[in-house]
Amino acid sequence: MFLGKVIGELWSTRKSTDLDGKRLLVIERLAMDPSEAEVTPVVAADPLGADVGEYVVVAFGKAARVAFGGDGDFAFEAAIVGIVDGGHVPSKDWFETYKKAQES
């Protein structure tokens, strides 16, 4: 489970039927060191309706499957389980700038 920022969205027609009707968002994990922020972004299914630019909590594995209403077998393993309203990490200004972005 990690805290990330929605940086984009993607569309797919030829895909596993398990992914039908699911919104897929591209999410970048928040990194303590900006130089480590170039990690591979994760694609997560979104049951909540997050927007680009919002901070989200992403769960993997069983937690992600449960977020879609059960522990069935799905052909994806990452899902958004929370949209962040605010927070505080003393050493970083993530949420301070986030709030500004929301107000503007």
Add this chain to the structure above:
Amino acid sequence: MYLATVIGQVWATRKETTLSGLRLLVVQPFKRADPDNASTMVAVDTIGANVGERVLVVMGRAARHSIGKGHDIGFQCAIVGVVDGAEIDGKRLGQTAEDDGASST
């Protein structure tokens, strides 16, 4: 689940028996910076992707499920979708690198 580009195909004759009949593709995960320096992965193709196409790659149980041989398979990485397009950091990505910047989906 990751966004990746198919960069090639790989064949193997001597392999784990549960892998027989599976199409193995070499994929390169998408990175926001330095795209040429990304590591590569081998993924089972369940959807019929071609070299150059952008795809969705899943790992672990989701991958074994989509490969469709129950859960007993010696592999944990699979392609579950071909991406039509994406918008990341406000930039358009197409199905292939050549389609980048195209205005319609």
